[in-house]
Amino acid sequence: MITIEAPRLRAASDVPGGRRKQRVSMADVARLAGVSSQTVSRVANGAAGVVETTREQVLAAMSELGYRPNSAARSLRYGRFNTIGVILFGLASIGNSRTVEAIATHAAAEGYAITLIPVGAATQDNVMGAFTRMGELAVDGVILIIEVHLLDASAVAIPPGVHVVVVDSDAGDRYPVVDTDQADGARQAVRHLLELGHRTVRHVAGPVESYAAERRAGAWRHVLEEAGRPVHTPERGDWSADSGYHAGLRLAADPACTAIFAANDQMALGVLRALHERGRRVPADVSVVGFDDIADAGSYLPPLTTVHQDFAEVGRRCVHALLRQIHDEPADAGTDLVATRLVIRGSTAPPG
Template identity: 80%
Template structure:
């Protein structure tokens, strides 16, 4: 910094202000200092700044996989909102969904120097009573039932599922089949519970759940079973990728969508409107999830008192062409 100050003919304090983006520097002076920085190859020492200011301007993100749409879009939203707040993110995948795996990730994040952590728990980590995150570190959790111990931000999974199933029943379908996500997934569990609850409240039969792993391939396998069942006229699928596989299986078996079978998904991925037919699905506001995660974490970092609890981001059912009234014979079924 002293070398830059000498070359630019300014004080070290002015160099510091330019390097931190301080607004109180004349533009002509700022350009002279930036030119000097480039000539000398100067970069601010973030570690030294962190020691001086007591913050690293970095958020850690712990997660188990980036393969699912929900996780990848949540991370993207967190990174975007963090950048708007002047923060970077450090991503730490956890190989094993165990408490030791998460604690090991916290240790790594501590070594990498972060101000707080967002934990995206897409799968069951441990029994909730056994989950204890290290004290002293600001934490926000995504997609979990840990709301009585930590601040949690999540999409309203249950309400989204209820909207989809009620939509299919209101169209006149006698019941709704379900292709669920992995049994160990919190979001899959909540969507399946809401599907079952709506059918039971309406006094409708509850078909067996077909399980997938969020992939289109697993949806196709589940779809083959459903396509072979002539009583199946409506399917609620736990995500859009699996719904794509279901659509393929129905097409291969000559079951027309939506004339013979209606299909509804969950996520509203960008490609959902381009499916054949365009997919009716539950829209998740991932950008809002990311915004609330970052704001909640920064509040803790800045010393605000945060009460543990779950903050739900609303979902909206997007009506497209993959759902319709069932065939007349199915509507007359007892």
Template identity: 65%
Template sequence: MSEGGGATAGARGRGARVSMADVARLAGVSSQTVSRVSNGSPSVDPRTRARVLAAMRELGYRPNSAARALKRGEFRTLGVIVFTLHTTGSVRTLEAIAASAAEEGYAITLIPVSAQTQDEVLGAFTRLGELAVDAVIVVMEVHLVDDAVVRLPPGLPVVVADSEADEHYTAVDTDQAGGSRAAVLHLLELGHRTVWHLAGPQRSIAAERRARAWRAALRERGLPVPAPLHGDWSAESGYRLGLELAADPACTAVFAANDQMALGLLRALHVSGRSVPGDVSVVGFDDIPEAASFLPPLTTIRQDFAEVGRRLVAGALHRLRGGAAPRGAAVVPTGLVVRESTAPPRR
């Protein structure tokens, strides 16, 4: 073994690339055995595997993953297009996709898109078509995938985090409408006569769904629908718009479209001298880890981001393996988490 290693080390020292045959000679096994170890085959004896891995480390050998991918016909990589890295939903969904992909033995290639112009979106899709990916996951924030000028690369399975995506795509989403409805009903059942809405950006898919469900829940009961105030998902926008809500003595209940804006709203109500939940009840959306530590702890709608990520990856692999796109979106349930920021209104 040392004799073979010396010859290989000498060849490597002269600039030759370490080959699978070099590893096989040093480990005293066949090239086929080295190949099986490189591919993670469970059929290799543990002692032999350890010897081969030791030889790989000694020689600095790295398996040629591109060559293996071509041989297998797949790259074991999922492309992920994400339209923002500034919102809790997108970041936590991306984290869940990466974790689920790793569990399945896949890596991810991330392409962030600011989505300010069609050229940027088209450029991202073009780059994706040139990369070594097996399938595509699109984490949506605005309506772009179904625009006439935007088309994903042909021949790639596509999964979209958008429950109203084109029927040609596999779609996964959280129950935006159900969660928003639960938030509104919770406040109404406490006795509030209507619910104000601190909404997200007007072009946002999630903000649109939540505002639509809020409005519908009020209209079903014949209750007045206050004009929504649109923030940008940030605590700063929640604070700025919260000052407007705090100035309206009729406002006793607010549904904020995410927890960060709810945080800014809580501060605005505090500096305006309006207590929560004594004067105003507040419900958020997301159930970020910090929500239970707000002052007061925030009642909110919990999203299961881990399950969304798992289903997106599962959908991509299902399409990759020849499965048909299911009819309709896979909708992950949301749930109301009641804490101390909501209470019946003062009489």
């Protein structure tokens, strides 16, 4: 039933004479089957016009020799790679990995593979290197999951002729952008807290260099101003639970603080811990809302009210927008926003 073979550790060097025969090509199959290599090509691509007996001979020869098409030659011939590049800082962020997973899945469904191009820390050199490499990369298009303004800051151009879609950025004037509707999600979170009766809402923001963080913070501020409520300076975190913990300790020190909107679930987790350590009960004394709705959020103590983000949908739309470009279809410039929704669990309640 299974035919896994021992790994061939010495590659394809078993041709006598030391000359390295790459591996089985169409010509080899053709020789064995007694046909021309063009006929092999026709069989391989399921083209019409091959008589059944011939086809079977070719297939037999293929499996005897273990023929596998050479995709480099194919790509060269067709001028396409059937591959999408994904440039990102890292998979550490849960949003990133889920978006990438969705991209990979939808790309595969369309016959595209995806190539990951991580750019380590956001130093100029790294980003530059990634793009230099990308120039030579075997991709038909690129999805940028990266703060694009960091690219702008380095003297790096996206090579002309490379199709691009950007996630999570304000580059909508230059590239098609797909993004979660950050502002609307934040509005829902803040309004929910105000509707519960809280006088105002404190914010634990993400890092300044993140557009997502800035838009969440902007919407938070806007809702408060619109409602005529006091706006405190937001606490700054770096998305990590630990940074949320430290922000939470500062907020716990203020007895007037009854409602906190954290820019992501992990910082909210840190806030919950800080409040717990300081003896502030959630939600009786303080309400907390997160953002992302990661899988664990429902198991926090208490289960976290948060804004659900549809990463899979973002990935799906990225792939399709990019494929439209690759297939020369009319471009949809501007920003495509994916809706969010507030998931109410146990971390929010009217003020005590």
